[in-house]
Amino acid sequence: MSETDEVLLSVRNLYVEFATDDGLVSAVNDLSYDLKRGKTLAIVGESGSGKSVSSMALMGLVAGMNAKVSGEVYFDGQQLIGADPESVRKLRGDRMAMIFQDPLSSLHPFFRIGDQLVEAVQVHHDIDKKQAQVRVKAMLERVGIPDVDQRMNEYPHQLSGGMRQRVMIGMSLINNPELLIADEPTTALDVTVQAQILELLKDLQKEFGTAIILITHDLGVVADMADEVVVMYGGSAVEHAPVREIFYEPAMPYTWGLIASIPQISAKNAHLDPIPGNPPSLINLPSGCVFAPRCAFKQLVGDDLCEHERPQLSLISLEHASRCHLTENQRTDIRRARLIGRQK
Amino acid sequence: MTQVSPILKVSNLVKHFPITSGGIFQRTTGAVKAVDGISLEVFPGETLGLVGESGCGKSTAGRTVLRLLEPTSGSIEFEGQNLIKVSKRELVFMRREMQMIFQDPYSSLNPRATVGDIISAPFQVQGVKPVGGLRSAVGDLMERVGLNPEHFNRYPNEFSGGQRQRIGIARAIALQPKLIVCDEPVSALDVSIQAQILNLLAEIQKDFGIAYVFVAHDLSVVRHISDRVAVMYLGQIMESAPSELLYTEPLHPYTHALLSAIPIPDPDLERNRERIILSGDLPSPSNPPAGCVFNTRCWKAEDKCRSERPVLREISMGHQVACHFPEQNLIETISVAPTGTDFIA
Known part of the structure; x- marks a missing residue:
């Protein structure tokens, strides 16, 4: 029990900024969360919310003259931000791995599948090619690639999208990492293939005890996979809670809007309630709440507080944090009036 | 009930793309059977959803019914006139009545034309002089789709994805067509923006009585907007039904699997339901399986499915399925109350 409760990754006050010709882009603003071993944290948001950039930053993949990453990221106790790039590189692909949305552009088009995975093993382990190949073959079989011997000699373009994503998953898990960051892993896939891949990820997580950061915009995938959810908007976390609370007792108007915007497969809702x-543009973020310009409830707060003062991400119950000026009673009333979440 | 005739009637529509080999002396060595004999009807003012996974031929079907792609064979009747027989010149004239909205609001708008130019293009191409002048007509259209008419002289790159899709919609409704083919109109947009565009499309349909053929891969979106839905797989229609019926009582195993593959945004529901997970990938449309095209992934397939292609047949009022062994338990529940016949004890 103690091992599953152990925090593997701790992110504290993470900021990512990019200097551009148009001004300073604040891609991530003060993001903090903890991820326990073997658990899945979903980061949900729309394009430009900072969900991908924040994860790339903690893997040390945001670099260059124009990027500035600050804050603290502890991976198994080791601070990653500002650490020696070589020590972060040793972790990457070994103890922490990442899979991307588009498996075609994240596999090298000129090298055979087998060779790419063998390289991934040999970079981190001092074993010969034969042994590495045995390990690669076992992993590819595990992720459900048929005719593995033949497939290992093929190039990425010879595989279908679903097969390529299986190869990517195999490659990312080959060194049995403790942390897997999956950035929209099924967005480019068809639903029937998506169902296969999500099932595979769940099985592998159980088998290897990998902690997963799942970045997605699809609330259906979140409901299926996540233990905890961080909702991001305009570079900030606006709500953070266990998965059932996000869906049944959402506390932040943006989360409400997101839930009301999706057409449901299980029932025909006559009219969608879009935001x-x-x-917002990340260059000139509003000085108050980032969501205030689109929020339908800011009048309830009074004194134009939402326009002037950015709310803190504060706990509203034991495990549920929200970044909003609304009071508990106001939230409850709105949820009841608008039939948001699960009605008691 | 009066009999309404369909505005669009497609029969046995086939669109094959030839595969050629050789340099100078090109030979046709095969064909990608993108659309392989589909039949459908669209009635005035209704929305027909065309769903399926990538490569099933839904977009090709959408384009071919407007003759943006020349069909290989089959017939397309638009208001009783066979579109395949009309000359190019007549076709241009008929395009007034049928328009298209594209998936990608970035590549479907000319980056060097102003919004005003883009929306007034249909009037100019068709030689239509709107009452009150072009400028005010375009302004009205912009207002109707939720754009600020003062942005008349701006360029597409100054707009967000959702606003660009609004420009595309304004252009499509400019001549008040009777039919619009919408090809994945919201799949490039974020969810909060997607809902805005879906609501706009629904309002416009109500105001102008336009019929939509709504091509999409997202079954939740299709259910939301469609009156009837046709499910495609490898160039063929597997099942077609009024949308409520299709989602609550799917008869084709493929429809069933497709519906069960969609994650439901409700953790308790999602984690406690049974899910059919199809094995394998979509076969190549250049070499579709013999018999039923779905037999390679179907858990119910028998010998008959591998040899004999099932025809699309009507099981109950408006509910058609192309399967030798449609979902049984569901059939029984339907056959208890046959439609249109009195029950004789």
Whole structure:
């Protein structure tokens, strides 16, 4: 029990900024969360919410003259931000791995599948090619690649999208990492293939005890996979809670809007309730709440507080944090009036 | 009930793309059977959803019914006129009545034309002079789709994805067509914006009585907007039904699997339901399996399915399925109350 409760990854006050010709882009603003071993944390948000950038930053994949990453990221106790790039590189692909949305552009087109995976093993382990190949073959069989011997000699373009994503998953798990970051792993896939891949990820997580950060915009995938959820908007976490609370007792108007925007497969809802307006520009973030310009409930708060003062991400119950000026009673009333979440 | 005739009637539509080999002396060595004999009807003011996974031929079907792609064979009747027989010139004239909205609002708008130019193009191409002048007509259209008419002289790159899709919609409704083919109109947009566009499409349909053929891969979106839904797989229609019926009582194993593969945004529901997970991938449309095209992934397939292609047949009122062994338990529940016949004890 103690091992599963152990925090593997701890992110504290993470900021990512990019200097561009148009001004400073604040891609991630003060993001903090903990991830326990073997658990899945989903980061949900729309394009430009900072969900991908934040994860790339903690893997040390945001670099360059124009990027500035600050804050603290502890992976198994080791601070990663500002650490020696070589020590982070040793972790990457070994103890922490990442899979991307588009498996075609994340596999090298000129090298055979087998060779790419063998390389992934040999970079981190001092074993000969024969032994590495045995390990690769076992992993590819585990992720459900048929005719493995033949497939290992093929190039990425010879595989279907679903097969390529299986290869990517195999490659990321080959060194049995403790942390897997999956950035929209099924967005490019058809639903029937998506169902296969999600099932595979769940099985492998159980088998290897991998902790997963799942980045997605699909609330259906979140409901299926996540233990905990962080909702991001305009570079900040606006709500953070266990998965059932996000869906049944959501506390932040943006989360409400997100849930009301999706057409449900299980029932025909006559009219969708979209969030008016567009997501904010990350160059000139509003000084108050980032969601205030699109929020339908800011009048309830009074004194134009939402426009002037950015709310803190504060706990509203034991495990549930929300970044909003609304009071508990106001939230309850709105949820009841608008039939948001599960009604008691 | 009066008999309404369909505005669009497609019969046995086939669209094959030839595969050629050789340099100078090109030979046709095969064909990608993108659309392989589909029949469908669309009635005035209704929405027909066309769903399926990538490569099933839904987009090709959408384009071919407007003759943006020349069909290989089959017939397309638009308001009783066979579209395949009309000359190019007549076709241009008929395009007034049928328009298209594209998936990608970035590549479907000319980046060097202003919004005003883009939306007034249909009037100019068709030589239509709107009452009150072009400028005010375009302004009205912009207002109707939720754009600020003052942005008349702006370029597409100054707009967000959702706003660009609004420009595409304004262009499509400019001449008040009777039919619009919407090819994945919201799949490039974020969810909060997607809902805005879906609501706009629904309002416009109500106001102008336009019929939509709504091509999409997202079954939740299709259910939301469609009156009837046709499910495609490898160039063929597997099942077609009024949308409520299709989602609650699917008869084809493929429809059933497709519906069960969609994750439901409700953790308790999602984690406690039974899910059919299909094995394998979509076969190549250049070499579809013999018999039923779905037999390679179907858990119910028998010898008959591998040899004999099932025809699309009507099981109950408006509910058609192409399967030798449609989902049994569901058939029974339907056959208890046959439609249109009195029950004789």
